[in-house]
Amino acid sequence: MKTIFRYTHIALLLAAFIGTAAITGYSQNPCEDAAGMATLDAKFRENYNKGLAERKSAVEAGKEYIQKYGGCGELTEDFVAYLKTALPKMEERIKTEEVEKDKQARYL
Secondary structure (H helix, E strand, O other), X not given: OHHHHHHHHHHHHHXXXXXXXXXXXXXXXXXHOHHHHHHHHHHHHHHOOOOHHHHHHHHHHHHHHHHHHOOOHHHOHHHHHHHHHHHHHHHHHHHHHHXXXXXXXXXX
């Protein structure tokens, strides 16, 4: 009986290992997703210089771009470097404008 359970456990472990290896083999390389890059790039560029809600959307698109495509090498390195410097400034500007908007709402 011990032998049957031992071989069953080994078989299940082997099946899990092979299944995991097969799944990782089919995963897509994010650096080859040109349509996704273009979509997030366009979303950021369309919204970065508009109203408060649009700039928040642009910041989220920029963060997602860095997260997904930040390690793609020279294909995206210029835009990622720009985003890494611009996003903190944009977030600070958004916070400042929200505080000013709240102050105006209180005092008017």
